[in-house]
Amino acid sequence: MGASEAVVRQRVAKALRDSGDAVSDRWVELQLAQGELRGSVGERELREEADALVAALAAGLATGLPVTQVVNSHQELRQAVVDLSLRRARGGATPTATSLAVLVLKEAVLETVQTTTDDAGELFGAALLINRLLDAAGALSFDTYVEGREEIIRRQSRQLLELSTPVVRLWRHVLAVPLIGTLDTARTQVVMENLLQAIQDHEAQVAIIDITGVPTVDTAVAQHLMQTVNAVRLMGADCVISGIRPPIAQTIAQLGIDLSKILTRASLADALSEAIKLTADPAVESRALR
Missing domain, CATH: 1.10.490.10 (Globins)
Structure with a gap:
């Protein structure tokens, strides 16, 4: 300088x-x-x-x-x-x-x-x-x-993703995630993180993923669901997917997507009944069926 x-x-x-x-x-x-x-x-x-x-x-x-x-x-x-x-x-x-x-x-x-x-x-x-x-x-x-x-x-x-993917405690040891809209990679990650944390916090035995509000299920969405189910199982909990409507069932069959290893139900009510059975708590089941 x-x-x-x-x-x-x-x-x-x-x-x-x-x-x-x-x-x-x-x-x-x-x-x-x-x-x-x-x-x-x-x-x-x-x-x-x-x-x-x-x-x-x-x-x-x-x-x-x-x-x-x-x-x-x-x-x-x-x-x-x-x-x-x-x-x-x-x-x-x-x-x-x-x-x-x-x-x-x-x-x-x-x-x-x-x-x-x-x-x-x-x-x-x-x-x-x-x-x-x-x-x-x-x-x-x-x-x-x-x-x-x-x-x-x-x-x-x-924050918007977290608000759009709430984890709800339906019953003792039973959680549910009602999904609405498209399920992409980013949203799946948020669902997985929130659900796994809730399973730990509530000592949940069953997690219900309700896809009634998901408009379509393609190979990518099915893959995301299977990843979430596998993660839930690693936490020692069972996972039930509800909201399998006829059009979605037909699409899954036509695409050849294998969901045979995942427990599925047509409605959230059916999934809740299954969750009560999976918890194997007679006292809980008797109260729920009154």
């Missing part, structure tokens, strides 16, 4: 340290003027973000790291950008607004540097340095935002 760049770097770092509050105020003002946030982030949060990021920028520039590596290699600065992006993602701001919020900091920093020097060469060098530094911060904020939103979407999707 040449001496002139070192001087410029020191001047920008000093401006951030000495006039950090002014930079933060100006940055908040510029973000609010853009109107991109649309209420997703309050003014107080903007100020907290600004103070943290401006302080981290000053600390990062004070290191010996190359300008192009400061954002990604300086822990405090990287964390400040990441935290800002994740908060914006959770708040519902767009990725464009998040990146622009970081990039508009260029103007606030350069305005402050201009008050400390009249040297045209230093100002030009400062503008180049600030561009390189905050372009990297903008790219990091965009990537972090996208990753954060993807994680939120994955978590929400899993």
Whole structure:
């Protein structure tokens, strides 16, 4: 790094340290003027973000790291950008607004540097340095935002899957999972995890998987069901599949799917009767049949 760049770097770092509050105020003002946030982030949060990021920028520039590596290699600065992006993602701001919020900091920093020097060469060098530094911060904020939103979407999707596949305790030692809609790999995994955990928690002996609400059963769905049945058996419980309607029975037969090793019943009531027998508890059976 040449001496002139070192001087410029020191001047920008000093401006951030000495006039950090002014930079933060100006940055908040510029973000609010853009109107991109649309209420997703309050003014107080903007100020907290600004103070943290401006302080981290000053600390990062004070290191010996190359300008192009400061954002990604300086822990405090990287964390400040990441935290800002994740908060914006959770708040519902767009990725464009998040990146622009970081990039508009260029103007606030350069305005402050201009008050400390009249040297045209230093100002030009400062503008180049600030561009390189905050372009990297903008790219990091965009990537972090996208990753954060993807994680939120994955978590929400899993929550919806769990809500759509409840495990119901029908009787002592008897559980049921009423399935409605398409049964794919992701949903099967959630069904299996929730059902196995419920078997352990309730010391269940029988698990009923009711597919009355499943519109069609093809080879993939049958495979998913068999995997779940095998997992239930490994837990030491019996499994009954109910809701085998005539069209589904015909489809299974035509496809040549072998469900002979799985106990099936036409209705949930039939499956419950079978479950009571499988539990081999005379007292339970007598109460259920009254």
